[in-house]
Amino acid sequence: MASSNPAFSRSAVFSDTGRQPISLEQLDEMYGRPAATPSDTGRMSYNDTIMKTLITFGVLLAGALVGWVLPGLALIGAIAGFVLALVNIFKKTPSRGLVLSYAAAQGLFVGGISAIFNSMWDGIVTQAVFGTLAVVGVTLFLFLNGTLRSSPRLTKMFIVGMVGYAAFSLVNFGLMIFGATDSMFGLRSVTFMGIPLGLLLGVVIVLLAVYSLVLDFESVKNGVEKGAPEIYGWQAAFGIVVTVVWLYVEILRILAILRGD
Numbered sequence: 001m002a003s004s005n006p007a008f009s010r011s012a013v014f015s016d017t018g019r020q021p022i023s024l025e026q027l028d029e030m031y032g033r034p035a036a037t038p039s040d041t042g043r044m045s046y047n048d049t050i051m052k053t054l055i056t057f058g059v060l061l062a063g064a065l066v067g068w069v070l071p072g073l074a075l076i077g078a079i080a081g082f083v084l085a086l087v088n089i090f091k092k093t094p095s096r097g098l099v100l101s102y103a104a105a106q107g108l109f110v111g112g113i114s115a116i117f118n119s120m121w122d123g124i125v126t127q128a129v130f131g132t133l134a135v136v137g138v139t140l141f142l143f144l145n146g147t148l149r150s151s152p153r154l155t156k157m158f159i160v161g162m163v164g165y166a167a168f169s170l171v172n173f174g175l176m177i178f179g180a181t182d183s184m185f186g187l188r189s190v191t192f193m194g195i196p197l198g199l200l201l202g203v204v205i206v207l208l209a210v211y212s213l214v215l216d217f218e219s220v221k222n223g224v225e226k227g228a229p230e231i232y233g234w235q236a237a238f239g240i241v242v243t244v245v246w247l248y249v250e251i252l253r254i255l256a257i258l259r260g261d
Helices: 024-032 046-069 071-090 096-120 124-144 152-177 197-225 232-259
Strands: none
Touching (some): 046 197, 071 232, 096 124, 197 232
16 A cells, blocks of 8 residues: 655655565675674764774864964963863763864863973973873773773772862862962972872872773773764763873873972
């Protein structure tokens, strides 16, 4: 029976008129076709997520080049990046435009502070970049071979560590703003048995960043395996970029403390 819906009746696909039997050759050809890939079905895939992540890092690096030339834009980039990070975190559906906007703003911040630090300690940026790449590379390798995995207990410790770090950072920032300390790194420059607090804290922060990377990689793995919509590849890219930038800034600060406050 022909459909009464004009949208369907215009196409032979939805009509039962003129139906022709399928030959054995046609049936064999249909079964011989390759299975649909995640891209064909609009689902997350490793290749697509990697591409989105590379694009996001590309925008970040472009912004960093501008920030390197115009370091005065670092503060604007930091504020804009913070606001856009919150928007991306709390937005229910990922947005490519918002993720790339965050990357551009954060690039201004990273490029600006990198230029400032490099003017004070020549070559420190190169050291920080290679240090960051080494940590990310080792973490990814250990994750791929199954050595590094998350656990409920470690995740709870990670959350507690993040809350503690956030509280310390706010207090330290307040002390620096109101002139309670004249050190460039505030409380991080306080020494215990001759060791700056910034170095001890830096080791803890790098470990937190490594665990954050593990959580990021697991999010990608779970998204692909569960067939999450392709758009969530941008959310994965956003998470990885946030963690890598955080790791880079902390390594940069550790190196600066080692080379002299």
